[in-house]
Amino acid sequence: MFVWSKLSASKNSDLWEQRFATIQDATLVITSAPGRARILVEVYCPTRKQAWHIQKGHGGRVRHLKPQNWAALSSKTPPPVKVRETFVICAARTPAELAKARKAFPNREIIAVPADMAFGTGHHATTATVLRLIVDMAEGLNQRGRRWSLADIGCGSGILAIAAERLGASRVWGCDFDPAAVRISKENAVRNGTPKARFTKVDVLKWQPKQQWDIVAANIFHDVLEAAFPQLVRSIAPGGVLMLSGILRSQARGCLAAGEQAGLRIEKVVARGKWVTAVARLN
Ligand SMILES: C[S@@+](CC[C@H](N)C(=O)[O-])C[C@H]1O[C@@H](n2cnc3c(N)ncnc32)[C@H](O)[C@@H]1O
Structure with missing residues (x-):
């Protein structure tokens, strides 16, 4: 995994979001902090070539991330999302986690969507x-x-x-x-x-x-x-x-x-x- 990153003015956040909205195989992460005038824009790319291509167009830097089990490393599970009276969308990955969610929300349909490299966790x-x-x-x-x-x-x-x-x-x-x-x-x-x-x-x-x-x-x-x-x-x-x-x-x-x-x-x-x-x- 290769990460392209660049600091930018926070007023440009929407522009970066739009610019990389349809980028294939890569994931955009924008980090901002309240009161800060700058944001950190990062794109996680599967290949060095893709990250370099972004750097060629937009400046910034590219770094290599050693392969790791990112899902396992992330201890923070996003909170479940309720939709009307019908659904709870949760991040359950395993049948055991799914069973736990069903027990916690017995009157709702559970949809399990773990945070992966695709958009759409319901949040x-x-x-x-x-x-x-x-x-x-x-x-x-x-x-x-x-x-x-x-x-x-x-x-x-x-x-x-x-x-x-x-x-x-x-x-x-x-x-x-x-x-x-x-x-x-x-x-x-x-x-x-x-x-x-x-x-x-x-x-x-x-x-x-x-x-x-x-x-x-x-x-x-x-x-x-x-x-x-x-x-x-x-x-x-x-x-x-x-x-x-x-x-x-x-x-x-x-x-x-x-x-x-x-x-x-x-x-x-x-x-x-x-x-x-x-x-x-x-x-
Ligand atoms: C905002 S996400 C929506 C995901 C999900 N449907 C949801 O509602 O959460 C947009 C999705 O459209 C895909 N996409 C963007 N441009 C596309 C295109 N030209 N053809 C097909 N899919 C495209 C992206 O890869 C991305 O997965």
Whole structure:
């Protein structure tokens, strides 16, 4: 593992987050402290070449990290996240840890997503908001006895797809252009006993959708959304919805306008912190 790092002004935090939002195989970590004018931006890369490439573009330094079992070294387990009255998302990795979580939250569905090299432990505002929207929509669809399907575009840990199967979706598919995310999603589907949730390595920008889904959830950052609107629009089943997330407040107006240009009607906008999530339908 190689780490590229650079100190930067804290006002540039969003820019770094956006710049590395879609970096493949690597993980961005931004460390800030209250009252400090500077942040530490780090990107953990599997290869030296990738770290050097970032250094070539942005300066900073590269260091080598000796291989270690990072998961085992991290003693701090993130707290579980509750979603409505339905889910608890926890970091349980083993069947024993999962059993412990089930005992602690007997009235909720447990989804186990250990912190791995893929985005989506439920703690980020974008993931949490999309999860709530899926829970709410599933309730309506299930009450009407409707069979429904969900596509998780930019699946990361697979959390949205796994939640959909737990909520009763009859067909669930997720994709990501990062092979590590696809592998981790498959592992998480096994861990959570959701065999219907299938995952494929697909770059949404090159995607030719062959099927349609009642819910298409794309928590994937505004620039990718804007470029992928034609594909996303084609993947929505008649009467279905597109959940758009990963949009910074400052980017929301432009991104949602691009969605409208592509044939969407924005039905609902939810802002949480600096992040915006929207629900859209076909015009
Ligand atoms: C913000 S994460 C969302 C993960 C998860 N769905 C969630 O809601 O927590 C965005 C994911 O989109 C993936 N991604 C970014 N650009 C992509 C593209 N062009 N095609 C497919 N996946 C992409 C990233 O690898 C990352 O896993």
